[in-house]
Amino acid sequence: MSLIIKPPNPEIVINVQNLRTQFGRSTIHNHLNLKISRGEILSIVGGSGTGKTVLLRQMLRLEQPTQGSITIFGVDINQATSEQIAYFRSRSGMLFQQGALYSALSVFDNVAQPMRELRVLPESLIKDAVYMKLDMAGIAPEHAAKMPSSLSGGMVKRVALARALALEPDVLFLDEPTAGLDPSASESFVSLILALHAELGFTVVMVTHDLDTLVALSSRIAVLADKQVITVGTIDEVIQYQHPFIQEFFLGARGRRALTVLDKNDYGK
Amino acid sequence: MFNTETPALTETQANSITVSGCWQVHAFSDGKVLRDISRTLSQLAQRDNLQWNLSQIGAFDHIGAQILWNSWGKKKPAQLILLPAQEGFFRRLELANQLAVPKPAKSRLTTVMQLGSVMLNFFSHLLAFTELLGQLILDLLTVIRHPGRAPWKEISANIFQMGFRALGITALVGILIGVVLSYLSAQQLRTFGGDIYIVNILGMSIIRELGPMLAAILVAGRSGSSITAQLGVMRVTEELDAMLVMGIPHGLRLIFPKVIALAIAMPLIVIWTDAMALIGGMMSANVILDMSPRFFIQKLPEVVAMANYYIGLGKGVIFGAAIGLVACHFGLLIKPNTESLGQGTTTSVVSAITVVIILDAVFAIVFSRVGYF
Numbered sequence: 261m262s263l264i265i266k267p268p269n270p271e272i273v274i275n276v277q278n279l280r281t282q283f284g285r286s287t288i289h290n291h292l293n294l295k296i297s298r299g300e301i302l303s304i305v306g307g308s309g310t311g312k313t314v315l316l317r318q319m320l321r322l323e324q325p326t327q328g329s330i331t332i333f334g335v336d337i338n339q340a341t342s343e344q345i346a347y348f349r350s351r352s353g354m355l356f357q358q359g360a361l362y363s364a365l366s367v368f369d370n371v372a373q374p375m376r377e378l379r380v381l382p383e384s385l386i387k388d389a390v391y392m393k394l395d396m397a398g399i400a401p402e403h404a405a406k407m408p409s410s411l412s413g414g415m416v417k418r419v420a421l422a423r424a425l426a427l428e429p430d431v432l433f434l435d436e437p438t439a440g441l442d443p444s445a446s447e448s449f450v451s452l453i454l455a456l457h458a459e460l461g462f463t464v465v466m467v468t469h470d471l472d473t474l475v476a477l478s479s480r481i482a483v484l485a486d487k488q489v490i491t492v493g494t495i496d497e498v499i500q501y502q503h504p505f506i507q508e509f510f511l512g513a514r515g516r517r518a519l520t521v522l523d524k525n526d527y528g529k
Numbered sequence: 530m531f532n533t534e535t536p537a538l539t540e541t542q543a544n545s546i547t548v549s550g551c552w553q554v555h556a557f558s559d560g561k562v563l564r565d566i567s568r569t570l571s572q573l574a575q576r577d578n579l580q581w582n583l584s585q586i587g588a589f590d591h592i593g594a595q596i597l598w599n600s601w602g603k604k605k606p607a608q609l610i611l612l613p614a615q616e617g618f619f620r621r622l623e624l625a626n627q628l629a630v631p632k633p634a635k636s637r638l639t640t641v642m643q644l645g646s647v648m649l650n651f652f653s654h655l656l657a658f659t660e661l662l663g664q665l666i667l668d669l670l671t672v673i674r675h676p677g678r679a680p681w682k683e684i685s686a687n688i689f690q691m692g693f694r695a696l697g698i699t700a701l702v703g704i705l706i707g708v709v710l711s712y713l714s715a716q717q718l719r720t721f722g723g724d725i726y727i728v729n730i731l732g733m734s735i736i737r738e739l740g741p742m743l744a745a746i747l748v749a750g751r752s753g754s755s756i757t758a759q760l761g762v763m764r765v766t767e768e769l770d771a772m773l774v775m776g777i778p779h780g781l782r783l784i785f786p787k788v789i790a791l792a793i794a795m796p797l798i799v800i801w802t803d804a805m806a807l808i809g810g811m812m813s814a815n816v817i818l819d820m821s822p823r824f825f826i827q828k829l830p831e832v833v834a835m836a837n838y839y840i841g842l843g844k845g846v847i848f849g850a851a852i853g854l855v856a857c858h859f860g861l862l863i864k865p866n867t868e869s870l871g872q873g874t875t876t877s878v879v880s881a882i883t884v885v886i887i888l889d890a891v892f893a894i895v896f897s898r899v900g901y902f
Contacts, residue, residue, distance in 0.1 A: 350555050364868030380560040381592070382567075389595050392625040401630045409865050427554050428590040459617060 271298040273431060273463050274319060279328035281314060288314055290487040292328070298430075301457060301464040302492075303474050306484030307505055312467045315484070316433055319465065320354055321345070332431070350378075353424030353462075354433040358440075359416040361408040367394070367419050368404040374426040390426075396459075397422035398452055414445035418452070425456065434466040438473045450476045471510075475519065495519075534587050535562055538569050544578055549585035552593030563596075570600035580608035583615055594618040658858050664780040665788055665854065671781065683786035684793075691752040691787075692794030696801060699747055703802040706743060707809025710734065715817045724818045728825055731810040732833035737900065740803035741844035742889060745852065748795060749881035753856040756787055757877035760860025761870045769861075779861070788853035795849025796842045803841065836900035844892055848885050855881040 274296040281289040288311035296302050304312045317323045319330055321337050329336045333351070335344050361370050371390045375381050381389075391401050397418040408416060417437065424432060437453065438446035450473055457464060468474050474481065475495060482492045483506060491501040499510050499519075510519065536550040536557070550556065557563040573579060581597075583589075598619070603626055605619060638646065672679040714730045760783065763769045772779060807829075814820040859877035863869050 347555060350558070363866035375554075375592070378554070378558050380557055380563045381554075385592070385595055385599060387630075388599065388625065389592055391628050391630055392591060392595070392621060395625055395628055396621070401628050405631070405633065407866065428592065459621075 272296070273298050273333065274465065275331040276315075276319070277329050277331070279315075279318070279330065280326045281311060281318070281323075282326045287487060289325070292484075292488050294482055294489050294492065296463060296465060298463055299461055300479045301466065301477050303466045303468055303478035303481045304484060305468065305474065305481060305509065307509075310484040310487075312484055313435060316435055316465065316467050320352070320433060321348075350374075350427050351429050352431040352433065353427070353429040355417070355420050355424045355435065355437060357436045359408070359420035361416060361420055361423070363408050365408075366404065367399065367406050367408065367411070370408065370419060371423045371426055374423065378427075393422045393426055394419070396425070396456060398448075413440050414442075414449065417441065417449055421449075421452070421456075425460070425462075428460060429462055431463045431465065434464060434468075436468055436470075437466060438468070438470050443472075446470065446473060453477060471517075536566055536593070538566065538573070541582070544576075545580040545582060546573060547582045547585050548597070549587070551588045552586050552596075553588045553590045554592040556588075556593075557596075566596065567600075570596070574600050574602070578608075579606060580610070581606050582610040584610050584612050586612075586615070589615055589618060591618055591621060594622060598622045654858075657862070658854070661780075661784065661854060661858050661861075665785060668781045668785045672785070678781070680782055680786045683782065684790050687786050687790030688794045691748065691791055692797060695748060695751055695794075695798055698751065699744055699798055699802045700805045702743055702747060703740070703805030704809035706739060707731070707735065707806035707811075708813045710739070710806075711810035711813035712817065715814065719818070724820065725828075727810075727814050727818060727820065728828045729832045731807060731814075732829050733837065735806045735810065736803050736833055736841050737837040738889075740806060741799045741841050741848060742885070743806070744795065744798045744802045744845065745848040745885040746882055748791070748798065748849070749852045749856075749885060750878055752791065753852050753881040754874050754878050756853065756856035757860040757863070757874045758870065760857060761863035761873055764861070764863050765865045765870065767865075784853075784857045787857060788850050791849035791853040792846050793849075795852075796845030799841055799845035832902075834900045834902060840892065840896055840900060844889065847888055847892075851884050851888060852881045855884055 272295050274294070276292060276294040279289050279292040280287070281292075292315070294315075304315060306312050314323060318325050319332065319337075324338060330338065332348055335348070337345070337348060340348065361367075362373065365373065368390055371393055372386050375386045375389060391404065394401065394404060399415065399418050399422065403411070403415070408419070411419065434453075438449055441449060453464070454477065456462075464477070466477065468477075478495065480492055481495055481498045482489050483498060483501070483503070484490075485503060485505045490503055491498055491506075493501075495510075498506060534550040534556070536552050537548075539547050539549065541547045557566075581601075583597075586593075594615075603622075605623075611619070711727065711731060714727055715724070718724055718726055718730075760769070763783075769779065772782065811820075811822050811825045814825060815822055856877050859873050859880065863873040
């Protein structure tokens with residue numbers, strides 16, 4: 261009966277079918293299909309300009325595909341009723357690349373914003389919940405009164421993660437979660453996401469360029485190339501696939517370095 | 530996926546409470562559900578020795594857990610039945626209890642001290658503004674000595690942007706004000722049979738006072754705000770810092786061209802606004818007083834001394850430079866966040882208009898004996 265123990269047969273949370281995206285004359289996606297199961301951490305990789313971020317934005321309903329459907333929680337989000345969309349909005353969280361914290365609000369108010377937006381929770385409850393969320397994201401309570409402009413890059417990401425998790429979403433979208441962080445900060449951010457994933461059991465859809473993050477976090481990887489998802493699978497399966505982009509991305513010098521780490525301490529999946 | 534089971538509390542046996550339903554935050558998004566639950570919870574909080582059974586809860590999250598936790602007085606009740614999967618939530622809540630939440634620091638300033646800080650703030654603005662003015666004069670001297678270093682392209686672009694582009698709106702407002710003024714004065718003058726004095730009234734008021742004033746207020750609203758916002762965004766995107774790093778001084782490349790362009794464009798806009806307002810007044814005089822435009826134009830130089838025209842032009846130069854300086858001053862003070870940007874732009878426009886009116890009063894006093902026959 262409990263929802264935290266996920267059912268053994270993976271349920272499809274997001275289903276992208278036959279997606280086509282066009283900007284003017286250039287086609288970005290054509291016949292793109294992708295299924296994302298409950299509880300997994302799926303990374304989307306691809307060369308620049310292959311429309312990774314566009315795909316993510318389409319899943320969030322920030323952009324409309326030209327053709328095809330995106331189904332989230334069994335509902336086509338481009339034909340959903342406003343009630344279904346409101347539900348979807350409260351059950352999904354997004355971590356933007358630059359954090360996108362509201363610069364006019366303090367750290368506390370940024371995290372409290374999604375809870376206050378429901379307009380039913382009492383302020384005393386919100387206060388407790390915000391401090392707990394900040395604690396989960398590794399932000400000590402004394403930073404709560406600070407403004408986003410006085411935070412370091414790593415702290416901004418942590419606060420943004422706390423805000424994305426404020427309503428405990430089922431799906432968490434991450435756009436380049438470790439871009440702009442130094443290696444140790446990105447390392448600790450990756451382990452933070454892993455720990456929270458283990459604790460809260462949400463589904464993660466992530467776009468990243470960073471091989472270390474990719475190897476450390478993803479349970480499956482979807483490779484975008486030739487306007488499609490050419491292959492989806494664990495990192496070992498993806499490397500087997502014969503495609504020039506994969507050869508270059510994973511088996512180039514940088515890729516091999518990241519993969520040696522994987523072999524050594526086996527902290528990927 | 531819609532988990533619509535409403536959260537519920539039922540007393541299944543004496544002193545045993547079964548919690549059931551979906552205890553996730555979206556289940557409470559209907560305000561009534563949360564009100565009912567919290568009322569029941571506060572009633573239950575009065576009673577001791579309750580057994581809580583959470584094993585019937587369908588879906589749970591930290592906010593749902595927090596609602597129960599707070600009603601228990603932030604500690605686990607003595608008798609609690611939990612699913613293994615729910616233990617994590619309460620472990621988190623127990624940890625959160627130990628967080629030292631800082632108390633918001635109270636402002637220790639008394640009313641007098643607050644007044645003082647407002648005054649100090651005002652003086653710091655004054656100081657920064659004086660520095661800006663000094664820098665502008667130094668830049669002006671540099672440009673006079675080395676004309677090749679002047680940012681001519683920026684100046685001309687700014688004149689086009691803030692001067693030429695403002696012609697439409699100033700013409701419209703000028704004509705309308707001319708019409709209004711002419712109608713109002715004509716009504717009064719006709720009762721005294723002094724129709725002919727409409728030329729004096731319109732000529733003096735528009736050329737000496739209203740033309741420069743209208744132009745200044747419109748330009749302050751139009752260009753002042755855009756200058757402040759532009760500098761503010763450059764602060765947000767670190768472009769201002771990038772310029773400093775490359776050794777490009779803000780004064781000469783950003784502020785100087787804007788202030789000079791406004792000082793050049795404003796008197797031209799003043800002439801334009803004067804002309805439009807007079808045309809508007811002249812046409813209305815033709816309609817209501819049957820005064821021919823030819824007579825109006827012939828009469829104008831006889832009743833309005835040329836000095837008034839020069840005063841109007843001088844006002845244009847000074848007002849333009851003042852608007853530019855005030856806008857730049859507030860633009861450079863903007864901090865890198867959205868609220869400061871909005872506030873800075875508002876303050877900039879309000880201050881620019883206030884400064885223009887103060888300068889206008891100074892002009893009125895200094896030239897009180899000039900320009901009358």
